[in-house]
Amino acid sequence: MTTTPTPGQAAGPLVEDDSPATPRKLSRLEKRAIATKGRLSSPWASGIAIIIAVLWTIPSVGLLVTSFRPELDIRNSGWWTVIPGVFTGEAEFTADNYNEVLYGNSSNLADTFVNSFVITIPAVIIPITLALLAAYAFAWIPFKGREFLFVAVFALQVVPLQVALVPLLSDYVDWGINGTFWTVWLSHSIFALPLAIFLLHNFMKDIPASLVEAARVDGAGHVKIFFRVLFPLLVPAIASFGIFQFLWVWNDLLVGLTFTSPAYRPMTVAVAELAGSRGGDWHLLTAGAFVAMIVPLIVFIALQRFFVRGMLAGAVKG
């Protein structure tokens, strides 16, 4: 997640002790009684909840409405002034801003849209595959130094990316591949590994050992056990980390800014640049920001279930 939340960072097996001691199932009547006695019954409480909900929604609504208004209107009046017009049918909306920001000379976001996909897809597949293999070894292959190595990998989550950027960059320059997609893929993959290994290892440990033992008795090797026994059971876990990594890479600014050349920069970099150079052109900025947001929003809303599950596994369960 963009330097966005990386839940689970050093979360560890922390909260297990407050898992419910097999709570008694409440009857529906009792539940309803609790609900009505609940805090939303007081007008103050509902007031506060509504204020928070509104504060968290209005800024995005403003952006979305503005992005569809004609440039001149945006300059002359606030987006809330269209609200009466929506009901009378007088409000004027247009897709011009999107056209200009996607294909116009000043920004050409359509190209960077492609770049974002080309960067993100391998940067999700590669680290997850590597992390799955490593997590399998740490969970199910006994070897010397296993504990130490796992703790070391876990500890690497502490390292801020900033510490690694300059030395990596100078290597890429020396090899003559700086600014290409390859360095971006490599960098994203490396930076994702500690958290990915840690989380997937936790999921893998949850699988009953008897399953693995049974397969081993049947003569299956590690590769077979991994693909035939564990992999199918891990699909939800992989999905939840996959969404994390997707959002993180898609929304990343630091890696894109440091390692891509202008022709291959992702959309976040282009939009950030737009904000720097055309700070007052809200018709471009609002449309650009929305274009950059649309893919993660779709992924996020469609797969929210997996996402929450992964987040809780990282942050709460450990």
Next chain:
Amino acid sequence: MSWLLEPSGATEKFLVMFVAILLFVAVMSLVLFVVDRPKRIPNWVVAIGFVGVPLAFLLYGLIRPTLITVWNSFFDDTSTEFVGLDNYVTAFTQPQFQKVLLVTAAWVILAPLLSTVIGLVYAVLVDRTRFEKAAKALVFIPMAISMVGASIIWGFVYEFRPEQAGIQQIGLLNQVLVWLGMPPQQFLIGQPWNTGFLIVVMIWIQTGFAMTVLSAAIKAIPDDIVEAARLDGLHGMQMFRFITVPSIRPALVVVLTTIAMATLKAFDIVRTMTGGQFGTQVVANEFYTQAFRQNNQGLAAALAVVLFILVIPIIVYNVGQMRKAEDIR
């Protein structure tokens, strides 16, 4: 073969992408095939097949660069002359950088605290209500938005137009001020409050995370505890203070430390909204400025190390809490 390094046009770009994925799959398959072939093979060879590549990545891309950066932080701006602790002295004594540290401290204290408090209050308020799902989704969605996107959203809320006849405010917050009969403000310029207005963006993003984790923790509080407290006559605030908060303490620690770490490393918001001007600079963005704009590699390295060192106490506290939790168990 130059298109492999420099593809032009969408088709070539996607082609390179598929080549990269296929190459990766091929290499990994080969490694697994090799370690799986012979019948009597020592475990450590198999283990290397599984962990070798990931560990090599980490050794090359995280451990080695970290050591180099620590080393470089003792050298001058071109990494040629040894200067001892000079870069650190600069970072901690020059007023300009002291200010940066101070602003960073404000971020690391305020953003986690306020996101957690708001997330907790909201989670408690909407818990077990009819609208719980929808209400949570509203606060949750900003998590999907990049910090750059969030910065633009809020930059628009803060937009300022000078107070003149015939000119309307287009930023919502200034319009609210005008409605209330106050003069419009340049929210991103006036020190020191502008840092506060930037931190708001971080809080807006992180509250959804805090709310989701804390809400799950609240739901895990055993019902008999809640009921017993209720029979004892606890209500409303008392229930919150004496039952809810102590029961979810471990989750609170996780949320606070996770957000603190994310905040410490984040530079996107400051960079997009003010570029670090007007006294809003933070360590993570100052690092970027020094490394790639000023080309002062020594100072940049020192700042990165400072960032690293600042994370450590948070982690130590977190691990300490973990130990405690395990002891109780």
